[in-house]
Amino acid sequence: MxxxxxxxxxxxxxxxxxxxxxxxxxxxxxxxxxxxxxxxxxxxxxxxxxxxxxxxxxxxxxxxxxxxxxxxxxxxxxxxxxxxxxxxxxxxxxxxxxxxxxxxxxxxxxxxxxxxxxxxxxxxxxxxxxxxxxxxxxxxxxxxxxxxxxxxxxxxxxxxxxxxxxxxxxxxxxxxxxxxxxxxxxxxxxxxPRYGDKLPASKVDWLGILLLAASVGSLQYVLEKGQEEDWFNDKTIRNLSVVAFFGLILFVWREITYRHPIVAVRTLKNRNLAAGTLFSFIYGFGSYGSTFIVPLFTQSQLGWPATDAGLLVCLTSLSSLLIFPLTSWLLKTGIKPQIIMACGMVLFFFNCYMSAGILTPDTGFPVFFYVLVFRYFGLNMILLSISAIAFSSLKTHEIAEGAAFTGMIRQLGGSFGIAIITTFITRRNAQHRMDLVTHLDTNDPLVWERLHQSQQAFVAKGFTPDHAMRSGLQLMEHAVNKQATLLSYMDVYFTIGFLFLACAPIVLMLKAGKKNAITDAH
Missing domain, CATH: 1.20.1250.20 (MFS general substrate transporter like domains)
Structure with a gap:
């Protein structure tokens, strides 16, 4: 066939x-x-x-x-x-x-x-x-x-x-x-498709299946539960990290050396697929991670109800349906996908920069909407270019393996992104809070003046002076925590943005697949 x-x-x-x-x-x-x-x-x-x-x-x-x-x-x-x-x-x-x-x-x-x-x-x-x-x-x-x-x-x-x-x-x-x-x-x-005779049970790579399930399952658990369990301070996280690390090494070795592997790791010898798989991870990291931030910030910091946060994510995501045809047209014009992907990464960097700039305690729905819509211009250019590069020189029977590799790595990239961002926000929040607190000296006239104003406001509401002072200090504590959290979210956007900006020159160095590769594949 x-x-x-x-x-x-x-x-x-x-x-x-x-x-x-x-x-x-x-x-x-x-x-x-x-x-x-x-x-x-x-x-x-x-x-x-x-x-x-x-x-x-x-x-x-x-x-x-x-x-x-x-x-x-x-x-x-x-x-x-x-x-x-x-x-x-x-x-x-x-x-x-x-x-x-x-x-x-x-x-x-x-x-x-x-x-x-x-x-x-x-x-x-x-x-x-x-x-x-x-x-x-x-x-x-x-x-x-x-x-x-x-x-x-x-x-x-x-x-x-x-x-x-x-x-x-x-x-x-x-x-x-x-x-x-x-x-x-x-x-x-x-x-x-006609693949040939299926393997008898005796030749099935049962060890490969076991290693894959153990390593990838352990890794996914570590990524999703790590922050909640305080990472390597938890015995289960430590043990499963060891299983994931050595399991993946043994799995790759098994699939390379076994005659009938369940995952065609050798397919990654195709440079275009290997590059597409790598950038699928980076795309998943940035796309899933930056999407994760939005409902988290709007609900925890701005007090939005879940419906409004979900509506924002939904409307901006669906706007991609209008942007995809433009990206597809650019690929059809003959522009190299490497150039389109690099431009998409630069656009995504600028969007992260814009996103960090709009974060305030009072940011409204329209501001978020327009900035997030712009975000998809960059992401869509990256996503379609990854597919064009990864599958450009694959033969027909290799497409399934290629789709599996890029799909799994994109999802793992998203898991890495969410796990790392959650940890990053927590730690940067603690650091920013410490930095802000060091500047709050009650001997400072400006600090004392603000605290005194808060106290007087609470006294006017019927609080005793002592109770009013404690309430004023709590109000200041709340303001410090909110500012520290705001700064930590800004740090996340800057970090993700600079990661994509650093990848843009690397993308341009990728070699295009042979023009006859697609034809030969079919």
């Missing part, structure tokens, strides 16, 4: 694209839809805040374990069978999540839902990419990335509406009708 045999035309391509888009949106929707229901889950299931966090963590661990294995599983069972089976698994465990009667039962079901969902994302990208001819591959990337944006954007908004008007199980039940539709369409229209 030659490469062109997987290209689809007419209504078949439309239905296949729609099916893959539904699956990608469902998977990514469930990465964010639960976040707004954590308070309800905590109350209804009698869980602590730490326990309810496992509802999010378990899904992420299931995702990152299965994503690198999608190429091998597609070859082993056939793409249509594997894709359809993953949809069914995701749908069944969505129903079971809604039926869960305890927090640990829900976390267990979320883990298996995440395994089904992780398979959907990577396979959807492969299905869409291979359904289009080489000259329309940019369009296929554009379509897939639209799903990548829509899913996480709609999650908080839909989740908030369901929790406010119905009950938490319905955030899982909404997956069921779409999952059934996608499974039926997949069985009817998705085709499987």
């Amino acid at each position: 030659n490469g062109n045999s997987m290209i689809e035309y007419g209504y078949r391509r439309l239905i296949i694209t729609l099916t893959a888009m539904i699956c990608a949106i469902l998977e990514l929707l469930d990465t964010t839809i639960v976040n707004v229901a954590l308070n309800d889950l905590q109350g209804n299931l009698g869980a602590t805040l730490s326990e309810v966090g496992w509802v999010v963590t378990a899904y992420g661990i299931g995702n990152v374990i299965i994503i690198p294995m999608t190429g091998w599983l597609s070859r082993q069972f056939g793409r249509r069978n594997y894709f359809t089976g993953s949809i069914i698994m995701f749908t069944v465990f969505s129903f079971l999540c809604g039926q869960a009667g305890s927090i640990w039962t829900l976390a267990c079901f979320r883990f298996f839902q995440g395994m089904g969902g992780g398979a959907l994302l990577a396979t959807s990208q492969t299905v869409i990419t291979e359904s289009y001819p080489p000259e329309k591959r940019g369009v296929s990337h554009l379509i897939f990335m639209m799903g990548v944006i829509i899913g996480p954007a709609l999650g908080p908004l839909i989740g908030g509406y369901i929790v406010d008007n119905y009950s938490w199980p319905f955030i899982f039940y909404i997956n069921i009708p779409l999952g059934i539709l996608a499974a039926l369409l997949s069985m009817q229209f998705i085709r499987s």
